[in-house]
Amino acid sequence: MDFKPSVFFEALTSPAFIDGVRITILLTVVAMAFGLALGLVVALLRASPWAPLRAVAWGYIWVFRAIPALVWLLFVWDALPQLVPAFKGDWFSAFAAATIALAMNEAAYAAEVFRGGLLSIDEGQRLAARALGMPPSRVFTKVIAPQLIRVTIPPLSNDFITMLKLTSLASVISLQELLARTQTLVASTFRFVEYFSAAAIYYLVLVSIFMVIQAQLERRFVWISRQTAGTSALSRVRQLTALR
Amino acid sequence: MSEPPVGHLLDAGLLGEPVAAGRQGTAEYVLEAIDLRKRYGHNEVLRGVTFGVHRGDVKAVLGPSGSGKSTMLRCLALLEPVDAGEVRLEGRRIGVRESGGRLVSLPERVLAKERSEIGMVFQRFNLFPHLTALGNVMIGLTEVRGRSKADAREIAQTMIARVGLAERASFYLGELSGGQQQRVAIARALVMNPKVMLFDEPTSALDPELVGEVLAVMEELAREGMTMVVVTHEVGFAKRVADRVIMMDGGAIIEDAPPAEFFGNPQHERTRKFLEAVH
Ligand SMILES: Nc1ncnc2c1ncn2[C@@H]1O[C@H](COP(=O)(O)OP(=O)(O)OP(=O)(O)O)[C@@H](O)[C@H]1O
């Protein structure tokens, strides 16, 4: 077996590698943020009382779930500047292109998650909030949004992990993220096993860190009081039946 | 196991004077419905509903399932637009405004303001699961009335104690019984200091042994002079507490009489049949 631990550890700690990780994290977070925002807009359009808006949202989801992320990424990077002169400027970096492409891809999936979440919230919630006299914006931010966040954390966490892995596609448009850095180093050393293993380790660690964050987030959205939070699930069930 | 309501629910010192107090007493009715009509597609649900509620009166509404009772309450609470007719609050027409000689429905933001003067209690409580009992009672004060968190907390805490739930203020709704949830829902509406309270079958979703604690709060409220419209199947409550009882059938009011008359000598054959069925 040809595996040199020293090369492996050198790869793990090399500054070029760590810089690639930094770009991977940055792209994941930024593309996800834009993707969620756009996805929420698309989901709200899909629930619009006005049919043309619903059709636009439906079309968006249809198109972007069908097009492979890699195809769309290459389209944005190579074809978009030919199509729209505004994208010929210096600002249109590989990072910007990857952000746009991945965010638009994510939005189609996030929109479906949000739509399902909105449907799962009892109509009585909106009714009660309106009856209290809340204007529409408050109904959404104070009553609907917290419940929407709770039900969408698990599926959107899945999307986040998918996004983290999708950022590796940006290596084909020469964005110097983790995979691109790995390939550059491999090309000069031919130590495939060590370098790809190191990259895999980094993805594993990043996803693991995120899973911890997800668990923490989910805990914040468990709506039970301190009195009952400490007790086990079984005794909680007993307590609830006793209350009735 | 839950403390009985301690009463003193309507307290100007706690809640402040009712909004637009100057209008008080000028109109005959606090809440008035004039020829309300509403249809869903081809289904004519309200076919000209007219009645008024005097200040401090309790109006009980009876009627078979599907007769339009909930729809009527939603229209009165401005949660749904009517096709025709008027809703008047203290004599002032609400929900619409005149524009170029025509009546148009108010925009949602303005409707929201008007709704805050009408309290609504739902059959299924509709408490907010992401908030504690206290949070549920506070939210109208902070988000609609613009009160500070500290003020709102104090008022909400007091009101929760007065519906007998002081010890449960920090509980979420999964940790409250149905009866307790409904009392929180009543407190949530009450702190807004509404001019009238609408109840849509407030005890229908409750286990029989929990009905009493909710009715007790409502009776106390009636005793203290709250103007109320109560859709209910609790004939006992209607007899004991209501000043007038309405019978709704097929989207219209077919009987409107004081309880003694309504239950003792109903004029309408349908009312007689209905009363026999629920007894
Ligand atoms: N949002 C709606 N869309 C369409 N039809 C509706 C809607 N709400 C109510 N209806 C219809 O209006 C009629 C009256 O319903 P409503 O809920 O007002 O009756 P109700 O007297 O409250 O009955 P119940 O005692 O069962 O609560 C029913 O035929 C119902 O199907």
Ligand SMILES: [Mg+2]
């Ligand atoms: Mg009903």
